Amino acid sequence: MEPWRNRPNNEIVRKVVNELGASLQGHPLAEQARYRLQKWNDPVAKLERKRKRTNAVLTFWLALITIFGTLAVFGFTGVLGTWAAVGGTIGAAVPGLLAVRSGFKLRELSAARQRLALSPPPPPRPPLPAHISSARVPMEKLHSAEDTMNQLLVQLDSPALTTMPTESVQHARQTAQEASTAIRAVSAQLQAVERARDTAPPLERAPLVEGVRVLRIQLADGVDRYCALVAAAGQALAASTQFQDPRAVLDDATDHMAGLASAMRDVSGYSAY
Template identity: 45%
Template sequence: MARADDLRRLIALAQQFRGPVVDHAKLVQDALAKRTDPALQRERQRRRLARKRAWASRWTTVWALVTAICLVYVVAAFSGAVGDNESAIVFIIIGLFTGTFAVRAGLRMRGLTRAQQSLEPGAGDPLVVTRYALPPKSSLARAPIERLTEAESTLAELLTQISRGASVPAESVEHTRRTGAEAALVLRRVAAQLHAVERARDHAPPLERAPLAEAVRQLRTQLDEGVDAYGSLLAAAGRVLAASSLGAPTQDLTSATDHLAGLALALRDLSPEA
């Protein structure tokens, strides 16, 4: 417990070495990561399609209403109730134009509806992975986070394949996906703290570097353990996919998910918020 308290104090001390230039650089990196995030791009595209579909629906209604009015007038004119045949011909021409526009607007609305539905989250949709900026190559956090990034992409693909089958409940797959995302976020927070302590160590007086170097070692150990646990979840997902394809699903995925959730909770309790 004392070691955990010392580690918290060292990390808090390291946070003081974050200068405004580093903070602005991080903001720029986060903004670029969000801009290229596939999930956000997908959501922006879905909203654009929704707006276009709304306008197509309005124009379909307008043209259809005008066409219906022209049709009623033509029927009434030929029955002798209103106007004459010449005015009926004019309304027939107008109705043909507006009817054509109504059909075109309706077809466009139908196409936009299908495109929008294809972007809606569903069981068969591929699970996207948010892209984050990697730590610098000089940081000990770089290699574990590279492993984590590759593991996230593979896990998303495995869970997509598992969700398309009927052997594993959808709520179990969603629980695994959510737990993996939360654990990855915590691990990236630990990586950011590791890099901060590294900078503090490099700028500290020589006689004060030893405790910071020990904190770097401990954080790297925690990061490696967390990424290894994420890899275990990945392996369990692979076993579940193989077993479900043979009609014999296992409980590996649930066990590995619970283990990873416990580890993420422990890391979150130990590490202060960045």
């Protein structure tokens, strides 16, 4: 039999992989895996892993320096021969240079972590609701709006592009995160009521069906208002590039965003404190 007949067709394999990925889209396990991957790729988590690795390497070099330094001391004091003094000195010098390098790298990582602490990235987003949930479509829309809002705030926070005060941008970023958290609280409430509706006896489902409908309307309205605030942030960026005053536009959008967060918290009973 020809060897090429035993090779899998690449097009078939690619098609199977694509179909498998499409079938897992929205599955709770797939969403959970994506959520964990997002947390793993978080900039703060990456810096922390690098800091731990660099700290471990620095500890290793310091241990070698201690061992070879002790050997050199014994050699110079005559406890051991000249070979110990020469070998210990050379052996301590090489790890010493590498330890200095690791120390500078650890210092750079600490400075980078401080910069991230001053302007923290948005926290990892929880997985999307299941496809069968009526909260799925609004939350997909919210995810897209959040990505756009983050990009706009990065542009507004760039001194090379705008003259927007850093305090205004930080306030807008914090308020946007609060609004997103409040909207997600309504989404979680909607999903809980949906599960209760699906498990309730048929004669007791009518109030739960009505509750799902009301929460679905409130969730969609909250997401639409968030998207309107994204448009306002875009207008602030456009105003800054047209030599206008963008601060008034962004501050007005931030006030509306704070009102949205408060309204959504009233709906869900959620409190950030």
